[in-house]
Amino acid sequence: xxxxxxxxxxxxxxxxxxxxxxxxxxxxxxxxxxxxxxxxxxxxxxxxxxxxxxxxxxxxxxxxxxxxxxxxxxxxxxxxxxxxxxxxxxxxxxxxxxxxxxxxxxxxxxxxxxxxxxxxxxxxxxxxxxxxxxxxxxxxxxxxxxxxxxxxxxxxxxxxxxxxxxxxxxxxxxxxxxxxxxxxxxxxxxxxxxxxxxxxxxxxxxxxxxxxxxxxxxxxxxxxxxxxxxxx
Numbered sequence: 001x002x003x004x005x006x007x008x009x010x011x012x013x014x015x016x017x018x019x020x021x022x023x024x025x026x027x028x029x030x031x032x033x034x035x036x037x038x039x040x041x042x043x044x045x046x047x048x049x050x051x052x053x054x055x056x057x058x059x060x061x062x063x064x065x066x067x068x069x070x071x072x073x074x075x076x077x078x079x080x081x082x083x084x085x086x087x088x089x090x091x092x093x094x095x096x097x098x099x100x101x102x103x104x105x106x107x108x109x110x111x112x113x114x115x116x117x118x119x120x121x122x123x124x125x126x127x128x129x130x131x132x133x134x135x136x137x138x139x140x141x142x143x144x145x146x147x148x149x150x151x152x153x154x155x156x157x158x159x160x161x162x163x164x165x166x167x168x169x170x171x172x173x174x175x176x177x178x179x180x181x182x183x184x185x186x187x188x189x190x191x192x193x194x195x196x197x198x199x200x201x202x203x204x205x206x207x208x209x210x211x212x213x214x215x216x217x218x219x220x221x222x223x224x225x226x227x228x229x230x231x232x
Contacts, residue, residue: 005029006120009050011041011067012082013060017105021054021082024109030116038062045071052119057083057094065097072098078119082107088224095178095225102176102225118174135170138231140209140218142170151209151218161186162205169219169229178226202227 008025012018013036022032033048035041038059045053045067053071057064068079078100083090086104094102100119103112135142139152147163149156158166164186169177180192191197202221206213219229 005031006051007031007033007048008116009033009035009041009044009048009053011035011038011053011059011064012056013037024112028113038064038067041067042070045075050077052078052080052116054080054082057081057085057090065093068094068097068099076123078123080115080119091225092178095176096180100175122172122175135167137170137173137229138218140170142167156208158205158208161201162208165201166205166209169227173229176222176226176228182226
């Protein structure tokens with residue numbers, strides 16, 4: 001008997017969108033459960049044990065951001081926002097509230113499925129005991145025990161803050177991290193508004209790890225939101 005696929009909770013008030021999402025997911029072996037309001041979504045999240053949540057922001061009985069905050073009080077389940085809201089501040093608020101990713105409608109099934117795979121991989125890695133001694137993302141390898149970084153086998157020498165910045169993003173590979181999240185984690189709460197400070201360090205880091213720093217493939221910018229590490 002084949003193993004059941006991951007269960008995805010879809011919290012979306014538009015029936016045609018729910019049908020599209022269910023069809024795309026079930027064709028790839030995922031199981032789905034649907035909710036059309038914030039309250040129904042919260043109820044399903046607490047009772048159905050979903051592996052991932054797809055969440056619209058504009059729900060008839062409340063804002064999806066409130067759902068994110070409520071779920072994050074007790075669960076680290078991956079949450080991907082799917083919405084028509086495309087403003088940078090909406091994205092930042094959702095990610096700061098605890099969402100793992102953000103997709104603006106319309107989007108393709110292929111892009112959705114790719115984002116889901118990344119979110120599930122990240123969740124699995126985060127949930128493993130003590131994480132991993134070595135992080136490998138594409139050509140990037142970080143040995144956390146030795147504090148060594150290599151790109152394509154080439155040793156890269158980083159400053160303390162460059163190493164902390166890269167390791168933080170690598171531990172959340174594929175996930176967008178906002179400027180404030182990064183600054184708070186790497187430099188501390190007093191620095192959460194020092195955006196230019198972060199940009200300088202990102203530029204320095206790219207010179208050391210990217211084949212072409214002007215066209216980064218490992219450490220990519222999410223315009224107006226933050227950064228993410230990818231496999232290149």
